[in-house]
Amino acid sequence: MEIVMVGKTWESTRKGVRDLEKHVRKGTVVYTVADVATNLAPYEDGQLYMEHTFDRRSPVTGKWMTGHLTAQSLLAQSGTVYENPPARMRGVAAPTPQVASPLGDDYEGVLDEAELRGLEKHVAQGSDPRSRRKLGTWRV
Numbered sequence: 001m002e003i004v005m006v007g008k009t010w011e012s013t014r015k016g017v018r019d020l021e022k023h024v025r026k027g028t029v030v031y032t033v034a035d036v037a038t039n040l041a042p043y044e045d046g047q048l049y050m051e052h053t054f055d056r057r058s059p060v061t062g063k064w065m066t067g068h069l070t071a072q073s074l075l076a077q078s079g080t081v082y083e084n085p086p087a088r089m090r091g092v093a094a095p096t097p098q099v100a101s102p103l104g105d106d107y108e109g110v111l112d113e114a115e116l117r118g119l120e121k122h123v124a125q126g127s128d129p130r131s132r133r134k135l136g137t138w139r140v
Contacts (some may be wrong), residue, residue, distance in 0.1 A: 007082065007083035007084040008023070008082075008083040009080055009081070009082050009083070010023075010075060010080065010081045011075070011079075011080055012075040012076055012078075012079055016081075017071060017072045017075055018077055020071045020074075020075060020081060021063065021064075021071045021072070022081075023100065024054045024064045024071055025054070025064070026054065026055065026064070027053065027054070027055065028053070028054045028064070029051055029052065029053050029054075030051075030052050030054075030066075030074075030081045030082065030083060031049050031050065031051055031052070031078075031081070031082045031083075031084065031085050031086065032049065032050050032052065032074070032078035032080070032081055032082070033047050033048070033049050033050075033078075033080070033082070033086060033089070034048050034049070034050055034078075034092065035047055036048060038134070041065050043096065044088055044096065044099065045089070045095075047089060048090055048091060048092045049082075049085055049086050049089050049090075049091050049092070050078075050091070051068055051085070051091065051092075051093070052066040052069070052074060052081075054066045054071075056069060066111070
């Protein structure tokens with residue numbers, strides 16, 4: 001998916017770091033794009049954007065920081081930083097799209113005799129809370 005951007009972008013070069021550090025003030029919000037492993041999260045979008053707010057200064061260097069990252073380390077970690085959120089891309093904190101919907105009122109789940117026998121057997125073979133051993137005991 002191609003990222004459609006309006007506004008400034010900063011690359012992870014010396015010039016990009018210098019320009020981003022000049023741009024950053026207290027409360028400045030910038031955006032980065034993260035790739036998602038869709039083999040582990042098949043219903044997730046392939047890319048999501050993350051929002052970073054520069055809200056404090058480093059006690060050592062005096063540079064603006066977002067969380068534990070300075071502008072330089074954010075560029076080194078993320079690659080490209082954007083001034084505006086990418087168009088047609090969901091943020092990490094936004095809710096995921098609903099894949100399945102609740103069943104309607106007209107749905108009837110019909111269980112046949114074999115399924116009922118299987119469920120009864122499962123319940124009968126289950127653990128009886130009155131005959132269980134006490135918690136914290138150990139059996140060899």
